[in-house]
């Protein structure tokens with residue numbers, strides 16, 4: 001099916017929370033606009049307290065904005081049941097009825113989504129094994145670990161085969177294996193034609209996975225775009241790893257200034273500004289009896305871009 | 321819509337019957353009601369009357385304890401533990417959630433009331449009391465049950481916007497006042513000032529009149545004259561509960577979850 005407009009569009013969303021009876025409410029979201037298109041993986045990035053969870057709650061009608069509009073699948077978010085059936089949502093640090101087993105919980109979710117019993121059963125088995133919880137199907141959720149909760153959260157979000165999957169911090173609280181599995185699941189969703197919108201405060205998780213990112217800071221959007229556009233082709237520096245750690249006089253003889261690097265155990269790490277310099281250094285190093293173990297151009301990451309933009313937005317924030 | 325309400329009700333029912341504290345209260349209640357068996361040894365006079373009075377009063381008190389204990393956390397627990405995030409992100413509307421929760425707890429209370437009434441019935445039926453099958457126990461218990469459902473609706477109303485402790489205080493206050501409203505009416509009517517009379521009548525109709533569900537005396541003094549009183553009470557329950565639930569839904573409709 002070819003879709004014209006965006007699947008999710010957020011227009012000029014603002015939200016404040018009251019802080020007390022007398023005090024001024026705090027602004028959590030200011031004039032946030034963004035879009036998610038069909039079959040994209042979009043990362044929603046920002047440090048803790050940026051307003052990611054608040055935005056995601058608004059998308060799921062768990063909170064209501066002071067101003068602005070959310071449009072899902074081209075219609076208003078308030079459309080209710082039909083729209084909800086096409087969305088899967090996993091909250092931040094999900095928590096479930098501890099008196100149920102994982103299987104019972106998914107059965108409840110299936111009923112609420114209007115799925116048939118047989119459908120629910122087969123989807124549950126499939127998803128539980130996909131998230132690595134097959135063995136815990138009949139275990140009371142009371143006995144689940146935090147990581148298992150997270151996995152069950154993912155399973156319930158995907159149970160009714162939604163077109164748009166919204167995940168709040170799906171990777172936090174998981175071990176490296178778990179994070180890798182979640183990344184795999186998100187990639188599979190894209191391959192199956194779904195759209196994924198997920199938040200994270202860990203930039204490296206997002207960099208490798210997303211088609212596009214939206215960066216949020218203090219409730220304002222600071223950057224939006226395709227990952228490769230944001231990162232660009234720009235090389236920050238070239239990192240050389242050399243063995244052994246050459247003494248200062250031999251480095252000088254190789255034409256390398258003393259502040260160009262640092263020793264890391266038995267290795268010497270050098271940062272060359274560009275390819276020409278790296279090549280001159282390598283020639284000098286080889287002449288002086290060093291071995292170049294690796295030579296890697298280091299690109300500007302989302303982290304650097306984020307820090308740049310946040311620095312900029314902070315200074316404008318101070319004047320406004 | 322109905323299917324979703326029933327699913328939530330079934331889940332709430334499961335939640336409450338897997339609650340160990342409820343079992344403790346129920347076990348104690350059944351024990352106390354069972355002990356009326358020995359009242360015959362201690363008291364003189366109309367044994368059957370005493371057992372009906374003490375037994376039905378026990379069912380009433382323990383029923384209220386259970387309704388309030390479960391009702392005050394009915395909604396707030398889900399909000400606190402964020403389990404409601406999952407439910408409301410599904411195709412579930414907020415009023416369906418409120419109705420389902422209340423319905424589920426009503427079913428639990430039906431079973432516990434039935435269990436207590438059955439124990440009392442059996443004690444009454446035993447040889448010591450002449451082996452009379454006193455159906456009135458069940459009729460009076462039906463009235464108690466209707467009252468419990470109304471209290472559950474009130475508790476869940478408070479549970480949508482305040483803490484469990486405050487919900488308990490509000491619900492228990494309404495329980496006490498609800499049994500005294502007719503005195504309010506009588507007292508107010510004696511006033512010389514018309515405004516006071518009107519105000520007292522207004523409050524009388526506003527507050528739940530829980531005496532509408534009280535047939536303990538009729539049952540103890542030789543049975544109900546007519547069953548129309550039951551129908552009237554059921555009608556009152558439906559109308560009042562509907563108003564309370566609608567108010568809950570209104571308060572809940574635009575609530576932001578933390």
Ligand SMILES: Nc1ncnc2c1ncn2[C@@H]1O[C@H](COP(=O)(O)OP(=O)(O)O)[C@@H](O)[C@H]1O
Pocket residue numbers: 017018019026028046047048049050051052053054055577578
């Ligand atoms: N219910 C609430 N009441 C008051 N302040 C809140 C509430 N929820 C969030 N906040 C504040 O809003 C800001 C954004 O929170 P959140 O959306 O959870 O950020 P993130 O998910 O990006 O870490 C935080 O400063 C937080 O303290």
Ligand SMILES: [Mg+2]
Pocket residue numbers: 049052053054092169
């Ligand atoms: Mg968050």
